Amino acid sequence: MRKLHLLSIVSLVFLGTQALAQSVDIQKAYTKEIKKLSSEQQIEKAFRTIEELEEQSMSDLIMLTEIEAPPFKETKRAEKFKEMLTEAGADRVWIDAEGNVLALRRGTKGERTIALDAHLDTVFPEGTDVKVKFKGDTLYAPGIGDDTRGLIVVLTTLRAIEAAEIETEADLLFVGTVGEEGLGDLRGVRHIFEAGEVKIDSWIGIDGGAIGRVNNKGLGSKRYKAIFKGPGGHSWGAFGLANPHHAIGKAISYFTEEATEFTSSGARTSFNVGRMGGGTSVNSIPFESWMEVDMRSVSPERLDEIDKIFKSTMNRALEDYNKGVKKGAPLTLELVPIGFRPSGEIAATEALVQRAMAATEFFDVEPRLTRGSTNSNIPISLGIPAITLGRGGAGGNAHSLDEWWMNVNGAEAIKLTLLITVAEAGLDKSRTIKKR
Numbered sequence: 001m002r003k004l005h006l007l008s009i010v011s012l013v014f015l016g017t018q019a020l021a022q023s024v025d026i027q028k029a030y031t032k033e034i035k036k037l038s039s040e041q042q043i044e045k046a047f048r049t050i051e052e053l054e055e056q057s058m059s060d061l062i063m064l065t066e067i068e069a070p071p072f073k074e075t076k077r078a079e080k081f082k083e084m085l086t087e088a089g090a091d092r093v094w095i096d097a098e099g100n101v102l103a104l105r106r107g108t109k110g111e112r113t114i115a116l117d118a119h120l121d122t123v124f125p126e127g128t129d130v131k132v133k134f135k136g137d138t139l140y141a142p143g144i145g146d147d148t149r150g151l152i153v154v155l156t157t158l159r160a161i162e163a164a165e166i167e168t169e170a171d172l173l174f175v176g177t178v179g180e181e182g183l184g185d186l187r188g189v190r191h192i193f194e195a196g197e198v199k200i201d202s203w204i205g206i207d208g209g210a211i212g213r214v215n216n217k218g219l220g221s222k223r224y225k226a227i228f229k230g231p232g233g234h235s236w237g238a239f240g241l242a243n244p245h246h247a248i249g250k251a252i253s254y255f256t257e258e259a260t261e262f263t264s265s266g267a268r269t270s271f272n273v274g275r276m277g278g279g280t281s282v283n284s285i286p287f288e289s290w291m292e293v294d295m296r297s298v299s300p301e302r303l304d305e306i307d308k309i310f311k312s313t314m315n316r317a318l319e320d321y322n323k324g325v326k327k328g329a330p331l332t333l334e335l336v337p338i339g340f341r342p343s344g345e346i347a348a349t350e351a352l353v354q355r356a357m358a359a360t361e362f363f364d365v366e367p368r369l370t371r372g373s374t375n376s377n378i379p380i381s382l383g384i385p386a387i388t389l390g391r392g393g394a395g396g397n398a399h400s401l402d403e404w405w406m407n408v409n410g411a412e413a414i415k416l417t418l419l420i421t422v423a424e425a426g427l428d429k430s431r432t433i434k435k436r
């Protein structure tokens with residue numbers, strides 16, 4: 001066991017997700033495995049191919065970025081990505097019922113399947129100007145880094161594996177997922193595991209910034225829209241009718257009091273009333289009052305508990321408020337789930353995590369085990385080894401119109417991804433050249 005020393009715990013922020021770096025133990029066996037694998041002829045050839053493909057990878061990045069992929073409307077980009085994976089040489093490429101693109105490349109044993117994923121969707125609505133603009137070497141466009149560059153990492157990994165005629169023991173599944181962002185709520189990856197068209201044994205997601213990130217922990221969240229409704233009326237003439245705003249005030253007070261107490265100790269858990277609305281004018285009793293609430297926890301049990309606190313305080317506030325209503329109909333309450341991302345953790349001793357750390361170190365970058373809210377949350381919550389890696393290069397302003405990405409050593413992230421993927425799938429050296 002070797003100990004990597006980190007100067008201190010460093011806080012890193014990825015796309016609004018807090019990730020906490022940890023000191024890391026890498027077992028010697030994995031350091032050796034990665035070193036040996038990287039010196040294999042086919043891997044060296046694949047690495048050269050990645051370098052040779054740099055120009056094409058850049059022009060493909062621009063082309064894909066300029067095909068808009070708003071939430072729930074990823075079809076056009078999915079069709080193109082499917083075409084690209086087919087050309088790259090996968091055995092079977094298809095789009096599933098949810099809209100995900102899947103490309104299967106068979107292994108020589110085929111007893112296991114290793115998935116390599118990036119997400120197709122962006123946070124930007126239909127009609128956003130997605131034309132790539134250049135300032136020197138910097139490329140500006142909404143979605144260029146998050147996660148279009150991730151798609152290029154996935155695609156180029158397949159191209160390089162094909163060019164180097166690498167045969168893996170396990171099957172490889174190259175994936176472009178829909179619905180990762182926001183209200184998409186991981187619907188793509190969720191469908192893949194629920195439908196079970198392909199049984200996946202390891203999941204490698206590409207999302208997030210520079211290389212070094214080995215995200216092995218999922219930050220779980222639950223989100224609701226709470227809607228209090230009543231008859232509404234004139235503020236003077238109908239005075240005495242139930243007022244949903246007054247009730248929601250009570251509800252927030254009950255909830256935040258109990259939730260503050262609950263989160264003041266134990267595994268880190270948070271809550272937030274993020275948006276509120278309703279009402280038509282200052283002199284009207286509103287017929288509706290709504291709020292959106294986000295709760296997060298590193299622990300699945302505590303996430304369930306704060307969820308219970310939320311629901312019970314909402315209902316108690318409704319009952320207590322309605323007790324005082326003397327005129328007209330009582331208020332009703334609707335709790336609409338608008339997001340659920342499970343939490344969980346893959347042990348740092350797990351082979352996939354170890355391989356990712358050893359490979360990262362092989363590229364002279366210090367690996368950081370992080371917690372985040374990505375596609376990996378789903379397999380992690382199911383106990384399936386899963387990590388999310390950075391897409392490489394330099395970038396910034398994700399989720400904003402002036403998002404940028406620059407190809408600073410971008411090829412390295414692809415080589416790293418390829419090395420981890422082949423290590424996890426097992427290189428079959430007995431069948432170096434095979435006609436496909």
Ligand SMILES: [Zn+2]
Binds near residue numbers: 119147207208
């Ligand atoms: Zn992303």
